[in-house]
Amino acid sequence: MAAALEARARGIEVLLLDENLAPGGQVHRAVGGFHRPEPRAPGAAQAREGLRLIEAFRASGAEARFGATLWAVEEDRTVTWSEGGVAHRARAGVLLLCPGAIERPLPIPGWTLPGVMGVGAAQILLKSAGLLPEGRVWMAGQGPLLWLYAAQMLAKGGRLAGILDLSPPGGWKRAALHLPAALTAPGYLLRGLGWMARVRRAGVPVIRARALAAEGGERLTHIVFDGRREAAELLLLHDGVVPNTQITRALQGCAHLWDAAQACLRPVLDGWGNTTRPGVLVAGDGAGIGGARAAEFSGRIAALEAARRLGTLTGEQRDALAGPLLLRRQAELAPRPFLDALFPPLPAADIPDETLLCRCEEVTAGRVRAATALGAQGPNQLKAYLRAGMGPCQGRVCGPAVHAVMAAARGVPPAALEGLRTRFPSKPVTVGELASLA
Amino acid sequence: MFRRSGPTDCTIAWEGREIPARAGEPLAAALLAAGIAAFRETPVSGAPRGPLCLMGACFDCLVEVEGVPNRQACLVPVTPGMRAAPQRGARGAL
Numbered sequence: 001m002a003a004a005l006e007a008r009a010r011g012i013e014v015l016l017l018d019e020n021l022a023p024g025g026q027v028h029r030a031v032g033g034f035h036r037p038e039p040r041a042p043g044a045a046q047a048r049e050g051l052r053l054i055e056a057f058r059a060s061g062a063e064a065r066f067g068a069t070l071w072a073v074e075e076d077r078t079v080t081w082s083e084g085g086v087a088h089r090a091r092a093g094v095l096l097l098c099p100g101a102i103e104r105p106l107p108i109p110g111w112t113l114p115g116v117m118g119v120g121a122a123q124i125l126l127k128s129a130g131l132l133p134e135g136r137v138w139m140a141g142q143g144p145l146l147w148l149y150a151a152q153m154l155a156k157g158g159r160l161a162g163i164l165d166l167s168p169p170g171g172w173k174r175a176a177l178h179l180p181a182a183l184t185a186p187g188y189l190l191r192g193l194g195w196m197a198r199v200r201r202a203g204v205p206v207i208r209a210r211a212l213a214a215e216g217g218e219r220l221t222h223i224v225f226d227g228r229r230e231a232a233e234l235l236l237l238h239d240g241v242v243p244n245t246q247i248t249r250a251l252q253g254c255a256h257l258w259d260a261a262q263a264c265l266r267p268v269l270d271g272w273g274n275t276t277r278p279g280v281l282v283a284g285d286g287a288g289i290g291g292a293r294a295a296e297f298s299g300r301i302a303a304l305e306a307a308r309r310l311g312t313l314t315g316e317q318r319d320a321l322a323g324p325l326l327l328r329r330q331a332e333l334a335p336r337p338f339l340d341a342l343f344p345p346l347p348a349a350d351i352p353d354e355t356l357l358c359r360c361e362e363v364t365a366g367r368v369r370a371a372t373a374l375g376a377q378g379p380n381q382l383k384a385y386l387r388a389g390m391g392p393c394q395g396r397v398c399g400p401a402v403h404a405v406m407a408a409a410r411g412v413p414p415a416a417l418e419g420l421r422t423r424f425p426s427k428p429v430t431v432g433e434l435a436s437l438a
Numbered sequence: 439m440f441r442r443s444g445p446t447d448c449t450i451a452w453e454g455r456e457i458p459a460r461a462g463e464p465l466a467a468a469l470l471a472a473g474i475a476a477f478r479e480t481p482v483s484g485a486p487r488g489p490l491c492l493m494g495a496c497f498d499c500l501v502e503v504e505g506v507p508n509r510q511a512c513l514v515p516v517t518p519g520m521r522a523a524p525q526r527g528a529r530g531a532l
Binding site for chain 2: 019020021069102103113115118121133148219233243244361362392393396398428437
């Protein structure tokens with residue numbers, strides 16, 4: 001939305017395709033609708049920012065299509081998307097992809113049972129439908145979103161049986177080194193500490209744990225951690241978020257690298273957001289996790305570069321307009337090394353063999369390790385051995401976990417493995433949708 | 439599992455059973471609010487599954503909507519009277 005606003009301000013014609021049903025992405029989802037926090041409630045300031053952005057976007061003159069699923073990008077930047085069962089095509093002078101983030105998988109034994117979901121998923125239910133968890137509700141994992149959601153749901157009258165803190169020990173000590181940089185943007189830290197304090201005030205038990213498993217038959221009934229067994233109706237897992245690279249990885253010639261700190265693939269970009277494919281840019285968390293505010297600045301910076309590419313700005317004009325935005329983005333990114341050190345992704349080597357890694361094809365970590373011992377070098381070869389990453393989700397969920405487990409099994413850094421390749425169409429397409437293109 | 443903090447304004451049918459819903463909300467939210475945890479059975483082992491991500495990535499919320507299989511319940515908005523059912527295994531050839 002920020003990129004569309006900036007592009008419109010530079011006189012560029014904009015077509016925005018959004019798979020969601022309404023503007024706002026995940027962070028500003030349903031803001032002004034169901035997501036209407038009380039003025040001092042957790043997330044309220046961010047919701048106000050989102051509302052302002054959406055209002056400005058609606059007035060910008062950008063053409064927007066919601067419920068529009070992009071599923072192919074061609075060499076000449078012709079994009080194909082489906083909307084209400086009908087496919088459409090358009091050619092872009094410049095294509096800016098803003099695929100956002102998805103939750104990093106936190107594979108534990110039993111995580112495929114109905115009743116085990118992501119913390120982000122529960123937050124989406126709260127924002128889009130006003131749903132609050134009830135019964136024996138547990139949260140487990142680590143990261144800012146876990147504490148934000150816990151604070152949000154408690155403020156709305158939700159209850160929690162407990163939070164299992166799975167963060168690797170020594171977090172504050174590891175992170176201390178990065179504290180001075182993080183303190184240049186103190187708002188982030190203060191908000192985070194505020195969420196944690198709210199959870200403690202509510203009397204929710206916060207239990208440090210290492211090993212966790214979910215149990216049940218038709219649905220979740222119990223969780224087991226460090227030798228304890230507790231009744232559970234709902235278990236919400238979280239281990240941070242990773243860039244959604246499903247589209248960019250399918251683009252031939254669009255290079256990606258393994259980000260060691262965030263344990264995920266991300267596209268190789270210059271400071272403007274240019275990928276290694278001419279005329280294709282990426283902005284927001286899809287480029288590397290930076291949060292909603294940094295995403296806004298990345299979007300505006302990328303739009304200025306798009307304007308230069310399209311000839312409505314000279315290089316010098318672009319540089320002058322981008323200067324303050326680049327500084328503000330840098331300021332928003334200041335707390336990231338601190339957060340990465342405080343909540344480093346959980347080690348893949350610790351995932352028990354019986355855990356399903358690939359949920360779609362039901363492939364366990366043990367089978368992935370066995371195939372690796374037989375000679376499978378990386379996630380792409382593994383497909384021929386086990387079909388991991390070839391089910392309906394096409395590796396969206398298991399991708400980072402399979403990659404990290406294979407690297408650990410081979411005893412090499414994850415960067416040494418080629419990332420899982422993806423193919424268009426990025427989402428299932430019906431024959432009817434294909435026929436609608438003819 | 440979940441309770442609503444707001445009102446409903448319509449009903450939908452899940453396997454023919456009427457459940458309350460709110461027009462425009464994700465179908466997956468209406469099902470979860472009605473206590474339905476399992477949306478589908480996997481093609482590989484027939485295991486029950488419910489939604490994991492609710493943002494269109496995991497495909498564990500696949501259901502049949504108005505007879506059309508393989509719909510992601512998290513991305514389908516509720517319309518009054520909508521008929522939906524679990525997705526059992528892979529979709530049929532036709």
